[in-house]
Amino acid sequence: MKTEILALLVSGAAGALLCALLLPLLKRMGARQYILGYVEEHKDKSGTPTMGGLSFVFAAALCALPFGLYADRHTAVAVTFGVACTAVGFLDDFLKFRFHRNLGLRAWQKIVFQVVLAVIAGIYCFVNELTVLRIPFAGVSVDIGAWMIPLTVFAYLATVNCVNLTDGLDGLAGSVSFWYFALFAALLFFTGTGQALARLSLLLCGALAGYLLFNTYRASVFMGDTGSLGLGGFAASVAALSGNLLYILIFGIMFVCSGISVIAQVIYYKRTKKRLFLMAPLHHHFQKKGYSESKIVYAYSLVTVAAGLVCLAFV
DSSP: OHHHHHHHHHHHHHHHHHHHHHHHHHHHHTOBOOOOTTOGGGGGGTTOBOOTHHHHHHHHHHHTTTTTGGGSHHHHHHHHHHHHHHHHHHHHHHHHHHTTSSOOSOHHHHHHHHHHHHHHHHHHHHHTTOOEEEETTTTEEEEOGGGHHHHHHHHHHHHHHHHHHHTTSTTHHHHHHHHHHHHHHHHHHHHTOOHHHHHHHHHHHHHHHHHHHHHSSSOSSOOHHHHHHHHHHHHHHHHHHTTOGGGHHHHTHHHHHHHHHHHHHHHHHHHHSSOSSSSSSHHHHHHHTTOOHHHHHHHHHHHHHHHHHHHHTTO
């Protein structure tokens, strides 16, 4: 337990320090967020430095070294996939501020990158016999064999993009991700499996806690796609490489809600020419309803923790 506490403290300090050092650099580079015109509530946030996600990704990746996490192959692979997704997000953010526009990589370009990474992850799981899937609430495991490849691909694509969609309010994606990784760390410790992945989850918790000092309302820096795609990559990797892909649906329940709200909005509008929500993703609907960003972030975190604790009670 001393090691786990130390991991949290070290990564937290590293996340805060790296963010503090990164912030003036991002300002000098002109790496600023361009706000979409139809998000009226956020128009005063235009120009806020972005790509702050580099701080917690590098904090977690660097802190994994002194704690010996790279000695575990699966954990090293999880970090690799997380950093690879971060790189895709970085390229997207870089193109945005380089050409002073809200569009970086085109949607199909990001999907191609994500599909390639997801397929590699799926094949890795299959080749290394990581095909046993734990079923939440049931207390049983099922070996799904080669079906792990398409399931992993779907899980990666869904998780990365749903986390990205959740990144829309100050501190929202960071806070929900903090609890997501905390719940996964608890799950892996309780089940006695994937201890190195559990510690990686704790390092991500600490790094996010340090970053959130600068990102909670009002944010002085945004994580950008650099951070949100990176978080999605780490979230999917920890779940896939520990045999807990289905737990994403529970621990990441608010990520799922973000994705479903967008899909439902598009389908409903195409059929009826009316909007199901005032605005999608779901957090913007609540914002249009008059709820403050802080209350929405708190509610998302509360639901995440509640769903996770109920699930852990059946472990």
